Amino acid sequence: LHILVLHGPNLNMLGTREPGHYGNQTLAEINASLVDLGQSLSVEVTAFQSNHEGALIDRIHQAACDGIDGIVINPAAYTHTSIALRDALLAVSLPFIEVHLSNVHRRESFRHRSMLVDAAIGVIAGFGPSSYLLALRGLNEFLRLQNK
Ligand code: DQA
Numbered sequence: 006l007h008i009l010v011l012h013g014p015n016l017n018m019l020g021t022r023e024p025g026h027y028g029n030q031t032l033a034e035i036n037a038s039l040v041d042l043g044q045s046l047s048v049e050v051t052a053f054q055s056n057h058e059g060a061l062i063d064r065i066h067q068a069a070c071d072g073i074d075g076i077v078i079n080p081a082a083y084t085h086t087s088i089a090l091r092d093a094l095l096a097v098s099l100p101f102i103e104v105h106l107s108n109v110h111r112r113e114s115f116r117h118r119s120m121l122v123d124a125a126i127g128v129i130a131g132f133g134p135s136s137y138l139l140a141l142r143g144l145n146e147f148l149r150l151q152n153k
Contacts, residue, residue, distance in 0.1 A: 006047070006148055008141065009073045010039055011061060012054035013081030019106075026107045028133040035134045042138055046145050058083055062093040069097040074153050075126075076101040077140045084109075084119045091120045100147060102140040105130035 012032060015022060020031035036052040043050035051073075053064050061083070068076060076099050083090050084103070094101055101124075108131030109116040122128050126147055129136045 006074050006145065006153055007049040007051065007072060008043070008144060008148075009064070009068050009071075009076045010036070010050060010052040010137065010141070011064060011076060011078040011080075012052065013061060013079055013083050014056040016079060016081055017054050017056065026112075028106065030134045035137055038134065039137055039141055042141055046142070048141070048145055050141070058087060058089060062089060065090075065093040065097055065099075068099060073099060074148050075099055075144045077104055077137060077144055078102070078121070079104045079106070079137070080119075080121060084121060085115055087120055091124060094121065095124055100126050100144065102126050102144050103128040103130075104136045104140045106133050106136055107131060 016032055019027055019035065020029060032054060039050045039052065055061050078101055080087065080090055080103065103119060103122050103125045110130070127143060129140045129143070132139060
């Protein structure tokens with residue numbers, strides 16, 4: 006199995022960005038722990054971060070040609086705004102899990118709406134960096150049940 010982990014805007018700033026919401030781990034540390042967990046699950050993990058909506062969309066399109074089996078995505082603020090990201094995920098019809106470090110539902114009301122979530126397998130929010138690890142486990146199990 007090969008899973009793509011996508012990180013949206015401002016997540017390159019993890020470690021110093023609003024630690025009360027997002028914790029102290031850097032994106033590099035989170036990606037390393039995802040690769041480690043992937044190894045123990047026999048899943049290849051490829052991670053990509055961009056601050057640009059179009060670059061994320063291009064990477065999603067590329068995933069379909071690259072033999073990616075599923076996507077873990079933290080769309081960050083694009084969660085709440087991006088019909089284009091939603092359409093890209095639907096266009097490649099790859100199963101995906103939406104992830105948030107913070108519990109978006111106990112924050113500002115504009116964070117309660119997601120443009121993606123009703124197209125997702127599921128959503129994990131509020132566990133800090135562990136949200137990503139839980140999503141990787143969940144997507145792995147989902148894909149194995151599909152005999153991927
Ligand atoms: C976030 C939550 C979003 O509302 C916010 O815009 C982010 C990060 C999270 O991981 O908690 O940038 O996706």
